[in-house]
Amino acid sequence: MGLELYLDLLSQPSRAVYIFAKKNGIPFQLRTVDLLKGQHLSEQFSQVNCLKKVPVLKDGSFVLTESTAILIYLSSKYQVADHWYPADLQARAQVHEYLGWHADNIRGTFGVLLWTKVLGPLIGVQVPEEKVERNRNSMVLALQRLEDKFLRDRAFIAGQQVTLADLMSLEELIQPVALGCNLFEGRPQLTAWRERVEAFLGAELCQEAHNPIMSVLGQAAKKTLPVPPPEAHASMMLRIARIP
Numbered sequence: 459m460g461l462e463l464y465l466d467l468l469s470q471p472s473r474a475v476y477i478f479a480k481k482n483g484i485p486f487q488l489r490t491v492d493l494l495k496g497q498h499l500s501e502q503f504s505q506v507n508c509l510k511k512v513p514v515l516k517d518g519s520f521v522l523t524e525s526t527a528i529l530i531y532l533s534s535k536y537q538v539a540d541h542w543y544p545a546d547l548q549a550r551a552q553v554h555e556y557l558g559w560h561a562d563n564i565r566g567t568f569g570v571l572l573w574t575k576v577l578g579p580l581i582g583v584q585v586p587e588e589k590v591e592r593n594r595n596s597m598v599l600a601l602q603r604l605e606d607k608f609l610r611d612r613a614f615i616a617g618q619q620v621t622l623a624d625l626m627s628l629e630e631l632i633q634p635v636a637l638g639c640n641l642f643e644g645r646p647q648l649t650a651w652r653e654r655v656e657a658f659l660g661a662e663l664c665q666e667a668h669n670p671i672m673s674v675l676g677q678a679a680k681k682t683l684p685v686p687p688p689e690a691h692a693s694m695m696l697r698i699a700r701i702p
């Protein structure tokens with residue numbers, strides 16, 4: 459069996475892995491794990507990842523979780539262009555500098571709107587307005603720091619070329635945009651960065667990867683999204699309760 463990627467394109471880190479593999483012509487079998495249908499909770503998927511999360515890479519008997527580990531594995535195994543994950547020590551360290559900051563400040567912050575606007579209501583849970591407001595402020599602060607500390611006068615997050623950092627970042631920042639919160643508005647520096655990254659990746663690939671999340675709000679309004687099965691509700695409610 460060749461390379462298998464277990465993904466759901468509603469998931470930010472899954473999209474980063476998908477886009478990376480596609481952009482670099484890496485052959486893989488897509489194993490879609492539909493989170494809304496609770497497929498990640500199935501016994502079958504638990505055998506692949508006992509953490510019950512996507513993305514997951516399976517390369518023969520080798521199983522790897524965590525999107526950044528997966529991206530680094532793919533970069534090295536398929537010898538993709540150096541700019542993604544530079545061999546130069548300091549350039550590579552800057553990619554990790556961002557990814558560390560990203561895990562603390564971006565991941566977990568920009569996905570909240572999906573819970574407040576779509577997933578909570580889908581299972582009948584309303585997120586308190588004060589949490590929504592707090593999240594809005596956290597996003598503004600994180601964007602400011604992203605611009606001031608990382609982008610500065612550079613074309614991309616970790617320098618003058620596209621790296622894994624840009625891909626991870628873009629996929630998180632797209633999530634609120636899909637839900638009607640265009641956080642790029644009034645931020646020319648960030649908008650120019652987004653345009654550069656998307657131009658590099660190609661409009662067609664971006665559209666393909668972003669389609670499911672871009673249509674989620676419309677589907678929620680039309681009530682065509684599958685309601686997650688009851689066994690998924692407890693973990694979803696826990697996730698919502700953890701929103702700071």
Ligand SMILES: N[C@@H](CCC(=O)N[C@@H](CS)C(=O)NCC(=O)O)C(=O)O
Binds near residue numbers: 470498510513
């Ligand atoms: N740090 C992990 C995050 C993985 C993760 O949280 N995946 C989410 C989708 S974005 C998931 O599978 N959630 C299912 C659940 O927690 O029940 C990574 O970057 O791969």
